[in-house]
Amino acid sequence: MPGRDNGGPAVDLGDLRLFAVVAEELHFGRAAARLHLSQPGLSYRVKALEDALGYQVLARNRRGVRLTPAGEVLLSGARRLLGEAHRVVDDGGRVARGELATVRVGFVGTALYSLLPAVLREARVRHPALQVRVEERKSADQVRLLQLGRLDLGLLHLPVDPRSGLEATPVLEDPVGIALPAGHRLADRDPLALADLSGEDFVLFPRDLEPHTYDRYTDACVAAGFAPRVAHEATGLQTILALVAAGLGVAFAARSVARHLTRSGVVFRPLAGPAPRLVTGPARPAGSDHPGAALLREVILDCAGDRTGKSQEQEFVLDG
Structure with a gap:
Protein backbone atom coordinates (compact mmCIF):
# COMPACT_ATOMS: atom_id res chain seq x y z
CA MET A 1 0.00 0.00 0.00
CA ARG A 97 14.27 21.43 35.80
CA GLY A 98 14.98 18.92 38.56
CA GLU A 99 11.34 18.48 39.54
CA LEU A 100 11.33 14.72 38.86
CA ALA A 101 14.93 14.06 39.85
CA THR A 102 16.26 11.81 42.59
CA VAL A 103 18.73 13.59 44.86
CA ARG A 104 21.10 11.60 47.07
CA VAL A 105 21.83 13.74 50.12
CA GLY A 106 24.26 13.19 52.95
CA PHE A 107 23.83 14.93 56.29
CA VAL A 108 25.73 15.22 59.55
CA GLY A 109 23.95 14.09 62.70
CA THR A 110 23.67 17.58 64.18
CA ALA A 111 21.62 18.66 61.14
CA LEU A 112 18.80 16.48 62.48
CA TYR A 113 18.47 18.94 65.34
CA SER A 114 18.85 22.14 63.33
CA LEU A 115 18.21 22.47 59.61
CA LEU A 116 17.34 19.12 58.05
CA PRO A 117 13.72 18.60 59.21
CA ALA A 118 12.67 22.04 57.95
CA VAL A 119 14.48 21.46 54.64
CA LEU A 120 12.76 18.12 54.02
CA ARG A 121 9.34 19.55 54.86
CA GLU A 122 9.80 22.56 52.61
CA ALA A 123 11.16 20.44 49.75
CA ARG A 124 8.01 18.29 49.82
CA VAL A 125 5.85 21.41 49.63
CA ARG A 126 7.78 23.12 46.83
CA HIS A 127 8.79 20.07 44.80
CA PRO A 128 6.46 17.16 45.63
CA ALA A 129 7.80 15.01 42.77
CA LEU A 130 11.44 15.47 43.82
CA GLN A 131 12.78 12.24 45.32
CA VAL A 132 15.16 13.00 48.20
CA ARG A 133 17.18 10.10 49.57
CA VAL A 134 19.02 10.97 52.75
CA GLU A 135 21.77 9.15 54.60
CA GLU A 136 23.60 10.18 57.75
CA ARG A 137 27.34 10.51 57.15
CA LYS A 138 30.23 12.25 58.83
CA SER A 139 31.65 15.20 56.90
CA ALA A 140 34.74 13.36 55.66
CA ASP A 141 32.57 10.54 54.31
CA GLN A 142 30.35 13.03 52.52
CA VAL A 143 33.33 14.70 50.88
CA ARG A 144 34.57 11.34 49.61
CA LEU A 145 31.15 10.25 48.33
CA LEU A 146 30.54 13.59 46.63
CA GLN A 147 33.89 13.25 44.87
CA LEU A 148 33.00 9.71 43.77
CA GLY A 149 29.59 10.79 42.46
CA ARG A 150 27.74 8.65 45.00
CA LEU A 151 26.15 11.69 46.64
CA ASP A 152 24.65 14.65 44.79
CA LEU A 153 24.56 17.06 47.72
CA GLY A 154 25.98 17.13 51.22
CA LEU A 155 24.89 18.97 54.33
CA LEU A 156 28.07 18.94 56.33
CA HIS A 157 30.38 20.80 58.68
CA LEU A 158 32.61 23.35 57.01
CA PRO A 159 35.13 24.25 55.82
CA VAL A 160 36.05 21.70 53.20
CA ASP A 161 39.52 21.50 51.73
CA PRO A 162 39.70 23.94 48.80
CA ARG A 163 41.48 21.19 46.83
CA SER A 164 38.52 18.84 47.25
CA GLY A 165 36.81 19.93 44.05
CA LEU A 166 33.67 20.86 45.97
CA GLU A 167 31.82 24.12 46.30
CA ALA A 168 30.34 24.76 49.73
CA THR A 169 28.25 27.54 51.25
CA PRO A 170 28.17 28.19 55.01
CA VAL A 171 24.58 28.84 56.08
CA LEU A 172 24.37 28.07 59.79
CA GLU A 173 26.61 28.68 62.81
CA ASP A 174 25.82 26.67 65.92
CA PRO A 175 27.51 27.65 69.21
CA VAL A 176 29.04 24.73 71.07
CA GLY A 177 28.71 24.00 74.78
CA ILE A 178 29.50 21.06 77.02
CA ALA A 179 27.55 17.92 77.88
CA LEU A 180 28.24 16.82 81.47
CA PRO A 181 27.12 13.84 83.53
CA ALA A 182 24.25 14.79 85.82
CA GLY A 183 25.69 15.48 89.26
CA HIS A 184 29.08 16.50 87.86
CA ARG A 185 30.98 18.94 90.08
CA LEU A 186 30.66 21.62 87.39
CA ALA A 187 27.01 21.01 86.52
CA ASP A 188 25.86 24.10 88.42
CA ARG A 189 28.18 26.45 86.50
CA ASP A 190 26.34 28.75 84.12
CA PRO A 191 28.16 29.57 81.98
CA LEU A 192 30.99 27.11 82.19
CA ALA A 193 34.60 28.18 81.63
CA LEU A 194 36.37 25.78 79.31
CA ALA A 195 39.52 26.08 81.43
CA ASP A 196 37.59 24.47 84.30
CA LEU A 197 37.55 21.23 82.30
CA SER A 198 41.32 20.86 82.40
CA GLY A 199 42.04 17.38 83.69
CA GLU A 200 38.61 16.02 82.75
CA ASP A 201 38.18 12.99 80.51
CA PHE A 202 36.66 13.86 77.13
CA VAL A 203 34.52 11.75 74.83
CA LEU A 204 35.19 12.67 71.19
CA PHE A 205 34.70 11.24 67.73
CA PRO A 206 37.72 10.00 65.74
CA ARG A 207 39.48 12.92 64.10
CA ASP A 208 39.46 11.42 60.61
CA LEU A 209 35.63 11.58 60.52
CA GLU A 210 35.37 15.32 61.23
CA PRO A 211 38.91 16.75 61.08
CA HIS A 212 37.99 20.44 61.00
CA THR A 213 35.46 20.13 63.82
CA TYR A 214 37.82 17.99 65.90
CA ASP A 215 40.56 20.61 65.49
CA ARG A 216 38.16 23.40 66.45
CA TYR A 217 37.43 21.63 69.72
CA THR A 218 41.02 20.78 70.58
CA ASP A 219 42.26 24.24 69.55
CA ALA A 220 39.69 25.81 71.89
CA CYS A 221 41.02 23.67 74.74
CA VAL A 222 44.60 24.63 73.96
CA ALA A 223 43.58 28.31 73.89
CA ALA A 224 42.05 27.74 77.35
CA GLY A 225 45.39 26.44 78.61
CA PHE A 226 45.20 22.65 78.34
CA ALA A 227 45.25 19.74 75.91
CA PRO A 228 42.06 17.67 76.13
CA ARG A 229 42.48 14.17 77.47
CA VAL A 230 40.45 12.01 75.09
CA ALA A 231 39.51 8.96 77.13
CA HIS A 232 36.91 7.49 74.77
CA GLU A 233 36.00 7.77 71.09
CA ALA A 234 32.57 7.17 69.58
CA THR A 235 31.17 7.82 66.12
CA GLY A 236 27.53 8.58 66.90
CA LEU A 237 26.05 11.46 68.86
CA GLN A 238 23.74 9.19 70.84
CA THR A 239 26.66 6.94 71.77
CA ILE A 240 28.75 9.91 72.89
CA LEU A 241 25.94 11.15 75.13
CA ALA A 242 25.39 7.64 76.51
CA LEU A 243 29.04 7.53 77.57
CA VAL A 244 28.65 10.96 79.17
CA ALA A 245 25.54 9.77 81.02
CA ALA A 246 27.56 6.79 82.26
CA GLY A 247 30.06 9.19 83.82
CA LEU A 248 32.91 8.29 81.46
CA GLY A 249 33.67 11.85 80.46
CA VAL A 250 32.42 15.17 79.17
CA ALA A 251 31.73 16.07 75.54
CA PHE A 252 31.28 19.05 73.28
CA ALA A 253 27.66 19.52 72.19
CA ALA A 254 26.12 21.97 69.74
CA ARG A 255 23.38 24.25 71.02
CA SER A 256 20.87 22.79 68.55
CA VAL A 257 21.45 19.37 70.10
CA ALA A 258 21.03 20.72 73.62
CA ARG A 259 17.82 22.47 72.62
CA HIS A 260 16.15 19.48 70.99
CA LEU A 261 17.64 16.35 72.53
CA THR A 262 16.83 15.35 76.09
CA ARG A 263 19.08 12.66 77.52
CA SER A 264 18.59 11.19 80.96
CA GLY A 265 21.70 11.63 83.08
CA VAL A 266 23.15 14.43 80.93
CA VAL A 267 23.14 18.19 81.44
CA PHE A 268 24.14 20.75 78.82
CA ARG A 269 25.96 23.95 79.74
CA PRO A 270 27.05 26.92 77.61
CA LEU A 271 30.67 28.04 77.52
CA ALA A 272 31.74 31.42 78.83
CA GLY A 273 33.42 33.78 76.40
CA PRO A 274 34.10 32.96 72.75
CA ALA A 275 32.97 29.40 72.13
CA PRO A 276 33.69 27.09 69.21
CA ARG A 277 31.01 27.13 66.54
CA LEU A 278 29.86 24.40 64.23
CA VAL A 279 29.52 25.82 60.72
CA THR A 280 27.13 23.84 58.54
CA GLY A 281 26.22 24.22 54.89
CA PRO A 282 25.48 22.48 51.60
CA ALA A 283 28.32 21.19 49.43
CA ARG A 284 28.31 19.74 45.93
CA PRO A 285 30.85 19.02 43.20
CA ALA A 286 32.08 22.23 41.62
CA GLY A 287 30.25 22.86 38.37
CA SER A 288 27.53 20.34 39.21
CA ASP A 289 24.69 20.36 36.70
CA HIS A 290 22.36 18.14 38.76
CA PRO A 291 19.07 20.08 38.60
CA GLY A 292 17.50 18.33 41.60
CA ALA A 293 20.52 19.10 43.77
CA ALA A 294 20.26 22.74 42.71
CA LEU A 295 16.59 22.87 43.73
CA LEU A 296 17.30 21.29 47.12
CA ARG A 297 20.25 23.61 47.69
CA GLU A 298 17.92 26.58 47.16
CA VAL A 299 15.57 25.14 49.78
CA ILE A 300 18.49 24.78 52.22
CA LEU A 301 19.56 28.38 51.68
CA ASP A 302 16.01 29.65 52.17
CA CYS A 303 15.40 27.58 55.31
CA ALA A 304 18.72 28.68 56.76
CA GLY A 305 17.75 32.29 56.06
CA ASP A 306 14.46 31.79 57.89
CA ARG A 307 16.31 30.37 60.89
CA THR A 308 18.78 33.25 60.89
CA GLY A 309 15.88 35.69 60.92
CA LYS A 310 14.47 34.13 64.07
CA SER A 311 15.85 34.52 67.56
CA GLN A 312 19.06 32.53 67.84
CA GLU A 313 19.68 33.36 71.49
CA GLN A 314 17.46 30.81 73.15
CA GLU A 315 18.52 29.45 76.51
CA PHE A 316 21.22 26.79 76.20
CA VAL A 317 21.11 25.39 79.72
CA LEU A 318 19.19 22.12 79.78
CA ASP A 319 19.15 19.42 82.41
CA GLY A 320 18.64 15.81 81.37
Missing part, protein backbone atom coordinates in the same frame (compact mmCIF):
# COMPACT_ATOMS: atom_id res chain seq x y z
CA PRO A 2 1.18 3.61 -0.50
CA GLY A 3 3.41 5.02 2.21
CA ARG A 4 4.09 1.63 3.81
CA ASP A 5 7.44 -0.02 4.51
CA ASN A 6 8.37 -3.13 6.43
CA GLY A 7 7.78 -1.26 9.69
CA GLY A 8 4.26 -0.16 8.76
CA PRO A 9 3.01 3.28 7.70
CA ALA A 10 5.16 6.28 8.63
CA VAL A 11 2.84 8.67 10.47
CA ASP A 12 3.82 11.98 12.00
CA LEU A 13 2.36 12.93 15.40
CA GLY A 14 1.67 16.37 14.01
CA ASP A 15 -0.53 14.86 11.30
CA LEU A 16 -2.37 12.80 13.91
CA ARG A 17 -3.04 16.00 15.85
CA LEU A 18 -4.46 17.68 12.74
CA PHE A 19 -6.67 14.66 12.10
CA ALA A 20 -7.89 14.65 15.72
CA VAL A 21 -8.95 18.30 15.48
CA VAL A 22 -10.81 17.69 12.20
CA ALA A 23 -12.47 14.64 13.77
CA GLU A 24 -13.59 16.73 16.75
CA GLU A 25 -14.96 19.57 14.60
CA LEU A 26 -16.22 17.43 11.68
CA HIS A 27 -15.72 20.56 9.62
CA PHE A 28 -12.55 21.50 7.75
CA GLY A 29 -13.20 25.24 7.99
CA ARG A 30 -13.60 25.27 11.78
CA ALA A 31 -10.67 22.88 12.22
CA ALA A 32 -8.45 25.06 10.03
CA ALA A 33 -9.36 28.12 12.12
CA ARG A 34 -8.47 26.26 15.36
CA LEU A 35 -5.16 25.17 13.90
CA HIS A 36 -4.35 28.53 12.30
CA LEU A 37 -3.99 26.84 8.92
CA SER A 38 -5.56 27.45 5.54
CA GLN A 39 -8.41 25.08 4.72
CA PRO A 40 -6.73 23.82 1.51
CA GLY A 41 -3.50 23.21 3.41
CA LEU A 42 -5.33 21.25 6.09
CA SER A 43 -7.20 19.19 3.50
CA TYR A 44 -3.90 18.38 1.80
CA ARG A 45 -2.32 17.23 5.10
CA VAL A 46 -5.25 14.96 5.96
CA LYS A 47 -5.23 13.45 2.45
CA ALA A 48 -1.48 12.85 2.79
CA LEU A 49 -2.14 11.08 6.11
CA GLU A 50 -4.70 8.81 4.45
CA ASP A 51 -2.24 8.04 1.66
CA ALA A 52 0.42 7.14 4.24
CA LEU A 53 -2.01 4.93 6.14
CA GLY A 54 -3.43 3.29 3.06
CA TYR A 55 -7.04 3.73 4.11
CA GLN A 56 -9.69 6.46 4.38
CA VAL A 57 -10.32 8.00 7.80
CA LEU A 58 -12.79 10.72 6.84
CA ALA A 59 -15.80 10.49 4.57
CA ARG A 60 -16.48 13.80 2.83
CA ASN A 61 -19.73 14.87 1.21
CA ARG A 62 -21.65 18.07 0.56
CA ARG A 63 -23.23 17.99 4.00
CA GLY A 64 -19.89 17.80 5.83
CA VAL A 65 -17.42 15.31 7.18
CA ARG A 66 -17.84 12.13 9.16
CA LEU A 67 -15.47 9.53 10.53
CA THR A 68 -15.16 6.20 8.82
CA PRO A 69 -15.08 3.11 11.07
CA ALA A 70 -11.30 3.01 10.56
CA GLY A 71 -11.17 6.72 11.41
CA GLU A 72 -12.99 6.11 14.69
CA VAL A 73 -10.40 3.51 15.69
CA LEU A 74 -7.57 5.82 14.61
CA LEU A 75 -9.03 8.75 16.58
CA SER A 76 -9.18 6.72 19.79
CA GLY A 77 -5.57 5.61 19.41
CA ALA A 78 -4.41 9.05 18.28
CA ARG A 79 -5.80 10.65 21.42
CA ARG A 80 -3.91 8.15 23.57
CA LEU A 81 -0.69 8.70 21.62
CA LEU A 82 -0.98 12.48 21.73
CA GLY A 83 -1.71 12.41 25.45
CA GLU A 84 1.28 10.15 26.07
CA ALA A 85 3.51 12.33 23.89
CA HIS A 86 2.46 15.38 25.87
CA ARG A 87 3.20 13.57 29.14
CA VAL A 88 6.62 12.44 27.91
CA VAL A 89 7.56 15.95 26.79
CA ASP A 90 6.28 17.42 30.06
CA ASP A 91 8.16 14.83 32.12
CA GLY A 92 11.34 15.55 30.18
CA GLY A 93 11.01 19.22 31.03
CA ARG A 94 10.36 18.44 34.69
CA VAL A 95 13.46 16.24 34.81
CA ALA A 96 15.50 18.99 33.15
Whole structure:
Protein backbone atom coordinates (compact mmCIF):
# COMPACT_ATOMS: atom_id res chain seq x y z
CA MET A 1 0.00 0.00 0.00
CA PRO A 2 1.18 3.61 -0.50
CA GLY A 3 3.41 5.02 2.21
CA ARG A 4 4.09 1.63 3.81
CA ASP A 5 7.44 -0.02 4.51
CA ASN A 6 8.37 -3.13 6.43
CA GLY A 7 7.78 -1.26 9.69
CA GLY A 8 4.26 -0.16 8.76
CA PRO A 9 3.01 3.28 7.70
CA ALA A 10 5.16 6.28 8.63
CA VAL A 11 2.84 8.67 10.47
CA ASP A 12 3.82 11.98 12.00
CA LEU A 13 2.36 12.93 15.40
CA GLY A 14 1.67 16.37 14.01
CA ASP A 15 -0.53 14.86 11.30
CA LEU A 16 -2.37 12.80 13.91
CA ARG A 17 -3.04 16.00 15.85
CA LEU A 18 -4.46 17.68 12.74
CA PHE A 19 -6.67 14.66 12.10
CA ALA A 20 -7.89 14.65 15.72
CA VAL A 21 -8.95 18.30 15.48
CA VAL A 22 -10.81 17.69 12.20
CA ALA A 23 -12.47 14.64 13.77
CA GLU A 24 -13.59 16.73 16.75
CA GLU A 25 -14.96 19.57 14.60
CA LEU A 26 -16.22 17.43 11.68
CA HIS A 27 -15.72 20.56 9.62
CA PHE A 28 -12.55 21.50 7.75
CA GLY A 29 -13.20 25.24 7.99
CA ARG A 30 -13.60 25.27 11.78
CA ALA A 31 -10.67 22.88 12.22
CA ALA A 32 -8.45 25.06 10.03
CA ALA A 33 -9.36 28.12 12.12
CA ARG A 34 -8.47 26.26 15.36
CA LEU A 35 -5.16 25.17 13.90
CA HIS A 36 -4.35 28.53 12.30
CA LEU A 37 -3.99 26.84 8.92
CA SER A 38 -5.56 27.45 5.54
CA GLN A 39 -8.41 25.08 4.72
CA PRO A 40 -6.73 23.82 1.51
CA GLY A 41 -3.50 23.21 3.41
CA LEU A 42 -5.33 21.25 6.09
CA SER A 43 -7.20 19.19 3.50
CA TYR A 44 -3.90 18.38 1.80
CA ARG A 45 -2.32 17.23 5.10
CA VAL A 46 -5.25 14.96 5.96
CA LYS A 47 -5.23 13.45 2.45
CA ALA A 48 -1.48 12.85 2.79
CA LEU A 49 -2.14 11.08 6.11
CA GLU A 50 -4.70 8.81 4.45
CA ASP A 51 -2.24 8.04 1.66
CA ALA A 52 0.42 7.14 4.24
CA LEU A 53 -2.01 4.93 6.14
CA GLY A 54 -3.43 3.29 3.06
CA TYR A 55 -7.04 3.73 4.11
CA GLN A 56 -9.69 6.46 4.38
CA VAL A 57 -10.32 8.00 7.80
CA LEU A 58 -12.79 10.72 6.84
CA ALA A 59 -15.80 10.49 4.57
CA ARG A 60 -16.48 13.80 2.83
CA ASN A 61 -19.73 14.87 1.21
CA ARG A 62 -21.65 18.07 0.56
CA ARG A 63 -23.23 17.99 4.00
CA GLY A 64 -19.89 17.80 5.83
CA VAL A 65 -17.42 15.31 7.18
CA ARG A 66 -17.84 12.13 9.16
CA LEU A 67 -15.47 9.53 10.53
CA THR A 68 -15.16 6.20 8.82
CA PRO A 69 -15.08 3.11 11.07
CA ALA A 70 -11.30 3.01 10.56
CA GLY A 71 -11.17 6.72 11.41
CA GLU A 72 -12.99 6.11 14.69
CA VAL A 73 -10.40 3.51 15.69
CA LEU A 74 -7.57 5.82 14.61
CA LEU A 75 -9.03 8.75 16.58
CA SER A 76 -9.18 6.72 19.79
CA GLY A 77 -5.57 5.61 19.41
CA ALA A 78 -4.41 9.05 18.28
CA ARG A 79 -5.80 10.65 21.42
CA ARG A 80 -3.91 8.15 23.57
CA LEU A 81 -0.69 8.70 21.62
CA LEU A 82 -0.98 12.48 21.73
CA GLY A 83 -1.71 12.41 25.45
CA GLU A 84 1.28 10.15 26.07
CA ALA A 85 3.51 12.33 23.89
CA HIS A 86 2.46 15.38 25.87
CA ARG A 87 3.20 13.57 29.14
CA VAL A 88 6.62 12.44 27.91
CA VAL A 89 7.56 15.95 26.79
CA ASP A 90 6.28 17.42 30.06
CA ASP A 91 8.16 14.83 32.12
CA GLY A 92 11.34 15.55 30.18
CA GLY A 93 11.01 19.22 31.03
CA ARG A 94 10.36 18.44 34.69
CA VAL A 95 13.46 16.24 34.81
CA ALA A 96 15.50 18.99 33.15
CA ARG A 97 14.27 21.43 35.80
CA GLY A 98 14.98 18.92 38.56
CA GLU A 99 11.34 18.48 39.54
CA LEU A 100 11.33 14.72 38.86
CA ALA A 101 14.93 14.06 39.85
CA THR A 102 16.26 11.81 42.59
CA VAL A 103 18.73 13.59 44.86
CA ARG A 104 21.10 11.60 47.07
CA VAL A 105 21.83 13.74 50.12
CA GLY A 106 24.26 13.19 52.95
CA PHE A 107 23.83 14.93 56.29
CA VAL A 108 25.73 15.22 59.55
CA GLY A 109 23.95 14.09 62.70
CA THR A 110 23.67 17.58 64.18
CA ALA A 111 21.62 18.66 61.14
CA LEU A 112 18.80 16.48 62.48
CA TYR A 113 18.47 18.94 65.34
CA SER A 114 18.85 22.14 63.33
CA LEU A 115 18.21 22.47 59.61
CA LEU A 116 17.34 19.12 58.05
CA PRO A 117 13.72 18.60 59.21
CA ALA A 118 12.67 22.04 57.95
CA VAL A 119 14.48 21.46 54.64
CA LEU A 120 12.76 18.12 54.02
CA ARG A 121 9.34 19.55 54.86
CA GLU A 122 9.80 22.56 52.61
CA ALA A 123 11.16 20.44 49.75
CA ARG A 124 8.01 18.29 49.82
CA VAL A 125 5.85 21.41 49.63
CA ARG A 126 7.78 23.12 46.83
CA HIS A 127 8.79 20.07 44.80
CA PRO A 128 6.46 17.16 45.63
CA ALA A 129 7.80 15.01 42.77
CA LEU A 130 11.44 15.47 43.82
CA GLN A 131 12.78 12.24 45.32
CA VAL A 132 15.16 13.00 48.20
CA ARG A 133 17.18 10.10 49.57
CA VAL A 134 19.02 10.97 52.75
CA GLU A 135 21.77 9.15 54.60
CA GLU A 136 23.60 10.18 57.75
CA ARG A 137 27.34 10.51 57.15
CA LYS A 138 30.23 12.25 58.83
CA SER A 139 31.65 15.20 56.90
CA ALA A 140 34.74 13.36 55.66
CA ASP A 141 32.57 10.54 54.31
CA GLN A 142 30.35 13.03 52.52
CA VAL A 143 33.33 14.70 50.88
CA ARG A 144 34.57 11.34 49.61
CA LEU A 145 31.15 10.25 48.33
CA LEU A 146 30.54 13.59 46.63
CA GLN A 147 33.89 13.25 44.87
CA LEU A 148 33.00 9.71 43.77
CA GLY A 149 29.59 10.79 42.46
CA ARG A 150 27.74 8.65 45.00
CA LEU A 151 26.15 11.69 46.64
CA ASP A 152 24.65 14.65 44.79
CA LEU A 153 24.56 17.06 47.72
CA GLY A 154 25.98 17.13 51.22
CA LEU A 155 24.89 18.97 54.33
CA LEU A 156 28.07 18.94 56.33
CA HIS A 157 30.38 20.80 58.68
CA LEU A 158 32.61 23.35 57.01
CA PRO A 159 35.13 24.25 55.82
CA VAL A 160 36.05 21.70 53.20
CA ASP A 161 39.52 21.50 51.73
CA PRO A 162 39.70 23.94 48.80
CA ARG A 163 41.48 21.19 46.83
CA SER A 164 38.52 18.84 47.25
CA GLY A 165 36.81 19.93 44.05
CA LEU A 166 33.67 20.86 45.97
CA GLU A 167 31.82 24.12 46.30
CA ALA A 168 30.34 24.76 49.73
CA THR A 169 28.25 27.54 51.25
CA PRO A 170 28.17 28.19 55.01
CA VAL A 171 24.58 28.84 56.08
CA LEU A 172 24.37 28.07 59.79
CA GLU A 173 26.61 28.68 62.81
CA ASP A 174 25.82 26.67 65.92
CA PRO A 175 27.51 27.65 69.21
CA VAL A 176 29.04 24.73 71.07
CA GLY A 177 28.71 24.00 74.78
CA ILE A 178 29.50 21.06 77.02
CA ALA A 179 27.55 17.92 77.88
CA LEU A 180 28.24 16.82 81.47
CA PRO A 181 27.12 13.84 83.53
CA ALA A 182 24.25 14.79 85.82
CA GLY A 183 25.69 15.48 89.26
CA HIS A 184 29.08 16.50 87.86
CA ARG A 185 30.98 18.94 90.08
CA LEU A 186 30.66 21.62 87.39
CA ALA A 187 27.01 21.01 86.52
CA ASP A 188 25.86 24.10 88.42
CA ARG A 189 28.18 26.45 86.50
CA ASP A 190 26.34 28.75 84.12
CA PRO A 191 28.16 29.57 81.98
CA LEU A 192 30.99 27.11 82.19
CA ALA A 193 34.60 28.18 81.63
CA LEU A 194 36.37 25.78 79.31
CA ALA A 195 39.52 26.08 81.43
CA ASP A 196 37.59 24.47 84.30
CA LEU A 197 37.55 21.23 82.30
CA SER A 198 41.32 20.86 82.40
CA GLY A 199 42.04 17.38 83.69
CA GLU A 200 38.61 16.02 82.75
CA ASP A 201 38.18 12.99 80.51
CA PHE A 202 36.66 13.86 77.13
CA VAL A 203 34.52 11.75 74.83
CA LEU A 204 35.19 12.67 71.19
CA PHE A 205 34.70 11.24 67.73
CA PRO A 206 37.72 10.00 65.74
CA ARG A 207 39.48 12.92 64.10
CA ASP A 208 39.46 11.42 60.61
CA LEU A 209 35.63 11.58 60.52
CA GLU A 210 35.37 15.32 61.23
CA PRO A 211 38.91 16.75 61.08
CA HIS A 212 37.99 20.44 61.00
CA THR A 213 35.46 20.13 63.82
CA TYR A 214 37.82 17.99 65.90
CA ASP A 215 40.56 20.61 65.49
CA ARG A 216 38.16 23.40 66.45
CA TYR A 217 37.43 21.63 69.72
CA THR A 218 41.02 20.78 70.58
CA ASP A 219 42.26 24.24 69.55
CA ALA A 220 39.69 25.81 71.89
CA CYS A 221 41.02 23.67 74.74
CA VAL A 222 44.60 24.63 73.96
CA ALA A 223 43.58 28.31 73.89
CA ALA A 224 42.05 27.74 77.35
CA GLY A 225 45.39 26.44 78.61
CA PHE A 226 45.20 22.65 78.34
CA ALA A 227 45.25 19.74 75.91
CA PRO A 228 42.06 17.67 76.13
CA ARG A 229 42.48 14.17 77.47
CA VAL A 230 40.45 12.01 75.09
CA ALA A 231 39.51 8.96 77.13
CA HIS A 232 36.91 7.49 74.77
CA GLU A 233 36.00 7.77 71.09
CA ALA A 234 32.57 7.17 69.58
CA THR A 235 31.17 7.82 66.12
CA GLY A 236 27.53 8.58 66.90
CA LEU A 237 26.05 11.46 68.86
CA GLN A 238 23.74 9.19 70.84
CA THR A 239 26.66 6.94 71.77
CA ILE A 240 28.75 9.91 72.89
CA LEU A 241 25.94 11.15 75.13
CA ALA A 242 25.39 7.64 76.51
CA LEU A 243 29.04 7.53 77.57
CA VAL A 244 28.65 10.96 79.17
CA ALA A 245 25.54 9.77 81.02
CA ALA A 246 27.56 6.79 82.26
CA GLY A 247 30.06 9.19 83.82
CA LEU A 248 32.91 8.29 81.46
CA GLY A 249 33.67 11.85 80.46
CA VAL A 250 32.42 15.17 79.17
CA ALA A 251 31.73 16.07 75.54
CA PHE A 252 31.28 19.05 73.28
CA ALA A 253 27.66 19.52 72.19
CA ALA A 254 26.12 21.97 69.74
CA ARG A 255 23.38 24.25 71.02
CA SER A 256 20.87 22.79 68.55
CA VAL A 257 21.45 19.37 70.10
CA ALA A 258 21.03 20.72 73.62
CA ARG A 259 17.82 22.47 72.62
CA HIS A 260 16.15 19.48 70.99
CA LEU A 261 17.64 16.35 72.53
CA THR A 262 16.83 15.35 76.09
CA ARG A 263 19.08 12.66 77.52
CA SER A 264 18.59 11.19 80.96
CA GLY A 265 21.70 11.63 83.08
CA VAL A 266 23.15 14.43 80.93
CA VAL A 267 23.14 18.19 81.44
CA PHE A 268 24.14 20.75 78.82
CA ARG A 269 25.96 23.95 79.74
CA PRO A 270 27.05 26.92 77.61
CA LEU A 271 30.67 28.04 77.52
CA ALA A 272 31.74 31.42 78.83
CA GLY A 273 33.42 33.78 76.40
CA PRO A 274 34.10 32.96 72.75
CA ALA A 275 32.97 29.40 72.13
CA PRO A 276 33.69 27.09 69.21
CA ARG A 277 31.01 27.13 66.54
CA LEU A 278 29.86 24.40 64.23
CA VAL A 279 29.52 25.82 60.72
CA THR A 280 27.13 23.84 58.54
CA GLY A 281 26.22 24.22 54.89
CA PRO A 282 25.48 22.48 51.60
CA ALA A 283 28.32 21.19 49.43
CA ARG A 284 28.31 19.74 45.93
CA PRO A 285 30.85 19.02 43.20
CA ALA A 286 32.08 22.23 41.62
CA GLY A 287 30.25 22.86 38.37
CA SER A 288 27.53 20.34 39.21
CA ASP A 289 24.69 20.36 36.70
CA HIS A 290 22.36 18.14 38.76
CA PRO A 291 19.07 20.08 38.60
CA GLY A 292 17.50 18.33 41.60
CA ALA A 293 20.52 19.10 43.77
CA ALA A 294 20.26 22.74 42.71
CA LEU A 295 16.59 22.87 43.73
CA LEU A 296 17.30 21.29 47.12
CA ARG A 297 20.25 23.61 47.69
CA GLU A 298 17.92 26.58 47.16
CA VAL A 299 15.57 25.14 49.78
CA ILE A 300 18.49 24.78 52.22
CA LEU A 301 19.56 28.38 51.68
CA ASP A 302 16.01 29.65 52.17
CA CYS A 303 15.40 27.58 55.31
CA ALA A 304 18.72 28.68 56.76
CA GLY A 305 17.75 32.29 56.06
CA ASP A 306 14.46 31.79 57.89
CA ARG A 307 16.31 30.37 60.89
CA THR A 308 18.78 33.25 60.89
CA GLY A 309 15.88 35.69 60.92
CA LYS A 310 14.47 34.13 64.07
CA SER A 311 15.85 34.52 67.56
CA GLN A 312 19.06 32.53 67.84
CA GLU A 313 19.68 33.36 71.49
CA GLN A 314 17.46 30.81 73.15
CA GLU A 315 18.52 29.45 76.51
CA PHE A 316 21.22 26.79 76.20
CA VAL A 317 21.11 25.39 79.72
CA LEU A 318 19.19 22.12 79.78
CA ASP A 319 19.15 19.42 82.41
CA GLY A 320 18.64 15.81 81.37
